[in-house]
Amino acid sequence: MKPFSIYNTLTRKVEEFVPRHGRIVTYYSCGPTVYLPQHLGNLRAYVFVDTLKRALRFNGYDVRHVMNITDVGHLTSDADAGEDKIEKTARAEGKSPLAVAKYYTDQFKRDCARLRIELPPDEESITGAVRPPASILCRATNHIADMIGLIERIVRNGLGYVTASGVYFDVEKWRGPSGMGRLSRQSLTEQHAGQRLEHSADKRSPHDFALWVLNQPHHLMQWDSPWGRGYPGWHIECSAMAMRYLGETIDIHSGGLDHIPVHHENEIAQSEGATGQPFVRYFVHNAFLVGMEGAKISKSAGRFPVLDDLVAAAIDPLAFRLLCFGAKYRSELAFNLDAVRAAAKNLGYLQEFTRSLPESAIGADDAAWAAEYRERFHDALNNDLNTPVALAVMLELVAEANRRQDPRVWHTLNDFDQVVNLGLAHELRASREEATDARLQGLLEQREAARQARDYQRSDDLRREIEALGWEIKDTKEGPRITRRRGTP
RNA sequence: GGCGGCGUACCCAAGUGGCUAAGGGAGAGGUCUGCAAAACCUCCAUUCAGCGGUUCGAAUCCGCUCGCCGCCUCCA
Numbered sequence: 431m432k433p434f435s436i437y438n439t440l441t442r443k444v445e446e447f448v449p450r451h452g453r454i455v456t457y458y459s460c461g462p463t464v465y466l467p468q469h470l471g472n473l474r475a476y477v478f479v480d481t482l483k484r485a486l487r488f489n490g491y492d493v494r495h496v497m498n499i500t501d502v503g504h505l506t507s508d509a510d511a512g513e514d515k516i517e518k519t520a521r522a523e524g525k526s527p528l529a530v531a532k533y534y535t536d537q538f539k540r541d542c543a544r545l546r547i548e549l550p551p552d553e554e555s556i557t558g559a560v561r562p563p564a565s566i567l568c569r570a571t572n573h574i575a576d577m578i579g580l581i582e583r584i585v586r587n588g589l590g591y592v593t594a595s596g597v598y599f600d601v602e603k604w605r606g607p608s609g610m611g612r613l614s615r616q617s618l619t620e621q622h623a624g625q626r627l628e629h630s631a632d633k634r635s636p637h638d639f640a641l642w643v644l645n646q647p648h649h650l651m652q653w654d655s656p657w658g659r660g661y662p663g664w665h666i667e668c669s670a671m672a673m674r675y676l677g678e679t680i681d682i683h684s685g686g687l688d689h690i691p692v693h694h695e696n697e698i699a700q701s702e703g704a705t706g707q708p709f710v711r712y713f714v715h716n717a718f719l720v721g722m723e724g725a726k727i728s729k730s731a732g733r734f735p736v737l738d739d740l741v742a743a744a745i746d747p748l749a750f751r752l753l754c755f756g757a758k759y760r761s762e763l764a765f766n767l768d769a770v771r772a773a774a775k776n777l778g779y780l781q782e783f784t785r786s787l788p789e790s791a792i793g794a795d796d797a798a799w800a801a802e803y804r805e806r807f808h809d810a811l812n813n814d815l816n817t818p819v820a821l822a823v824m825l826e827l828v829a830e831a832n833r834r835q836d837p838r839v840w841h842t843l844n845d846f847d848q849v850v851n852l853g854l855a856h857e858l859r860a861s862r863e864e865a866t867d868a869r870l871q872g873l874l875e876q877r878e879a880a881r882q883a884r885d886y887q888r889s890d891d892l893r894r895e896i897e898a899l900g901w902e903i904k905d906t907k908e909g910p911r912i913t914r915r916r917g918t919p
Numbered sequence: 920g921g922c923g924g925c926g927u928a929c930c931c932a933a934g935u936g937g938c939u940a941a942g943g944g945a946g947a948g949g950u951c952u953g954c955a956a957a958a959c960c961u962c963c964a965u966u967c968a969g970c971g972g973u974u975c976g977a978a979u980c981c982g983c984u985c986g987c988c989g990c991c992u993c994c995a
């Protein structure tokens with residue numbers, strides 16, 4: 431069995447993963463900024479986070495997962511004269527920033543549920559906890575004090591300076607263990623060779639970044655701080671919340687690869703500037719979903735498709751999950767309707783196989799021939815999360831079971847599904863419940879009697895009647911079998 | 920201007936020096952079948968954007984060309 435290995439952006443190599451503390455893995459993943467619905471590209475990132483977590487668990491690790499909800503706004507661009515994204519939506523929708531954040535947070539959680547993405551427990555649902563929970567979904571606005579504390583440490587270490595427009599991190603002075611520019615491989619001078627943005631005149635150096643922003647009276651969300659009323663810089667929330675729940679050095683930090691040059695670079699600088707300790711041991715970045723512009727699925731042109739667009743097209747959200755699983759997290763995934771429909775087909779194949787499993791196969795041990803699939807699946811997973819190969823193994827396992835007419839693979843399949851997470855165990859349970867529905871049984875028996883009597887006219891009429899109730903009939907050697915009609919085309 | 924990456928069949932997508940270039944979808948044919956569905960079988964890239972080079976051997980390494988994309992610090 432190969433050990434779990436993952437590509438570490440810090441070293442640009444696939445490395446064997448070894449956590450700091452035995453079987454416990456501390457994991458921080460960048461969460462959403464809640465001012466718009468999450469589009470499919472964003473959701474791919476969260477499917478990846480979920481898959482990484484599950485792959486770690488498959489290897490016996492206990493994952494402590496922290497994910498942030500960015501509910502304090504950051505600026506849309508310099509050109510907007512400092513307009514905050516959340517406040518922009520708030521003004522457009524005539525709501526308060528917090529109401530906007532709540533609305534889109536709820537929508538995000540609903541989308542994750544439909545994709546079977548397991549989020550950490552929401553801090554707002556945790557009550558009366560004496561010690562910090564192992565895993566948590568936490569909001570920036572609930573951790574302002576932590577951020578201020580961290581900024582104070584940075585200032586005390588001589589790495590932050592206060593100006594009229596805010597507190598900035600002094601990049602020139604910092605010489606941390608990881609080194610500025612290490613993630614992006616760009617030296618500071620290289621980064622500014624092509625100067626693009628104007629910067630605040632208060633900054634000592636153009637690449638210094640804000641820890642705390644001051645004197646922005648039009649900004650709706652403001653808090654008191656030792657430096658005056660204002661709001662936190664974009665990067666500080668991740669450092670503060672990661673440290674609050676996971677400690678000063680965390681095992682894994684993940685995010686989209688767009689975060690490499692700025693967000694994560696700055697996170698490292700400010701975190702290590704405060705603690706003097708390495709902040710992250712394995713930095714993991716996922717690639718984008720591309721081609722959404724031409725996907726012809728979003729209702730309004732120019733908008734990236736969202737999960738509701740798939741649902742409206744009668745595509746099971748789990749097909750999207752499987753589509754993501756079918757590509758490596760480090761490769762761009764080209765999205766189009768054909769691709770997601772192909773995934774839907776595979777989803778149906780696995781569900782259909784599961785539903786048709788006989789009790790004897792579920793009660794028995796798996797066939798001996800299934801063992802090699804388990805090893806191949808595990809090796810693929812451990813090889814830098816090679817999920818497309820893992821999926822191939824899963825499909826081949828089912829194909830061989832069908833070919834041999836030997837269905838004794840349920841335990842293996844279900845174990846794979848702890849990572850792929852299509853809810854096959856739920857599918858199995860549902861198929862059992864369906865078969866015991868009394869009213870349907872009556873109709874089915876009538877139809878079967880008609881078939882035996884070769885009264886196919888009546889048989890087909892009854893089929894239509896059953897279908898109208900939302901069920902589908904399949905005639906098998908063992909007799910008719912009904913399943914709930916699915917939205918999958 | 921800088922940094923990083925991508926281009927494998929009609930579509931999605933593994934493979935990054937050496938068995939016949941994984942797997943899936945679509946397509947074609949077949950078995951089974953009252954019909955339908957499912958399932959299974961067979962076929963489906965002498966070839967990996969193009970051109971050179973290194974090597975006994977390259978989709979995999981090097982160079983150039985073409986095309987595409989992400990990021991560059993108060994930008995998810």
